[in-house]
Amino acid sequence: MDVLSFLINPFSYPFMQQALLTLLVVCLTSGVLGVFVILRRMAFIGDALSHTALPGVVAAFLLGWNLFVGGLVAGMITSLLISWFSRNRVIHEDTAIGIAFSGMFALGIALMSALRTFRDLSHVLFGNILGISQDQFALILVISVLVLLVSFLLRKELIWTSVDPVHAATRGLNPDSVKTILLLLIAVVVTIDIQAAGVVLTSSLLITPAATAKLITNRLQQLLILSVSFGIFGGVLGLYFSFYLGFASGAAIVLTNTLIFGLVWVIKNVGVFFGKKNKAKASHS
Secondary structure (H helix, E strand, C coil), rough: HHHHHHHHHHHCCHHHHHHHHHHHHHHHHHHHHHHHHHHHHCHHHHHHHHHHHHHHHHHHHHCCCCCCHHHHHHHHHHHHHHHHHHHHHCCHHHHHHHHHHHHHHHHHHHHHHHCCCCCHHHHHCCHHHHHHHHHHHHHHHHHHHHHHHHHHHHHHHHHHHHHHHHHHHHHHHHHHHHHHHHHHHHHHHHHHHHHHHHHHHHHHHCCCCCHHHHHHHCHHHHHHHHHHHHHHHHHHHHHHHHHHHCCCCCHHHHHHHHHHHHHHHHHHHHHHHHHHHHHHHHHCC
């Protein structure tokens, strides 16, 4: 098999074409919001919201409702509760996230146990981007466009409150309100990501590409471009690994993104190490 056939063959199948389109949309929205998550040091929130969406998804499945709607409602309720508790300083934000994370995930597992089997919802736990239908893709596309539109309209508020909340407050902004909106947007994106990577792995789509970009630059515009680019590149490579090696699609995508992060980290730190070593030699000479 030549290189061109190797690259083209996977996407000759309709389900792979659908997966690729879904991946591009998911990585775009996740890459953009992931930057603000990283800047605010809220990496744990993506993992928490993906797990807190589980009971909503399971409840929707048991009731015959749309799974996306169920997960979205659960995620948004959790976001509002976390924001309310941290805003009123009743408990620290990380404590609120931890309580919501464990409690809601346990509720989801309890509801799943009512099914007597996890097989019916294995795609929710581990994701299956290869099984996305056209209707599901249409819903993901519409929701993603709305998320990106809100992010664009509030870009100044999101940037100012992420970089310097105190300065943002002096300009008349309410950092807590902006944070609540961001949490709601994250809940929406996490629910979308579950379609691709599942509850267990979905936080990686939000965090890892943005973290990789942060290793390279601190400039916001470059962060956004690199975050989306790393997500798409890792996602496409993951699809190839899934197709040719038979790996689960969600796991393949997440592992590829993780490997890219590790590679960039090694390259950056090797350069720093040799730079310091050369400086030390110069100082002794």
